[in-house]
Amino acid sequence: MEIQNNHECFVQLWRMLGRTRRLCRLNCQRFTVRRVLQLWFDPEATDEFIWQVCNISELSGMDQLPSPRLYPRPHRELLRALVIVRLGVGASQVKLTDLDAAYSAAYPNSTPLNINKKKKYRKP
Numbered sequence: 001m002e003i004q005n006n007h008e009c010f011v012q013l014w015r016m017l018g019r020t021r022r023l024c025r026l027n028c029q030r031f032t033v034r035r036v037l038q039l040w041f042d043p044e045a046t047d048e049f050i051w052q053v054c055n056i057s058e059l060s061g062m063d064q065l066p067s068p069r070l071y072p073r074p075h076r077e078l079l080r081a082l083v084i085v086r087l088g089v090g091a092s093q094v095k096l097t098d099l100d101a102a103y104s105a106a107y108p109n110s111t112p113l114n115i116n117k118k119k120k121y122r123k124p
Helices: 007-026 033-040 047-057 072-087 096-106
Strands: none
Touching: 007 033, 007 072, 007 096, 033 047, 033 072, 047 072, 072 096
């Protein structure tokens, strides 16, 4: 699997998360960060690689993940950490606007992600 820092790759990753969740449910397996990385990067999913992704995303590798359609925030952090580790880029170089737009493309009937929206402050 080729990881890139662009919109098309992010759309594929969001869709793969949904398919991986369904696959885990059909095989009676837990949908965890560790399981996702093992299914996606079988020979390359070493303990060190999984630890790096979990450390950057601040997710536990063995905790059950919720549905990406209903609770996208942990999955957003997982995909951001995956791009950082695989490409060796800094956290500020990941295109978060493309990642958020890709979620809307992968799940068109869901509420769009807009986490990096600048807040307007009103003067008292």
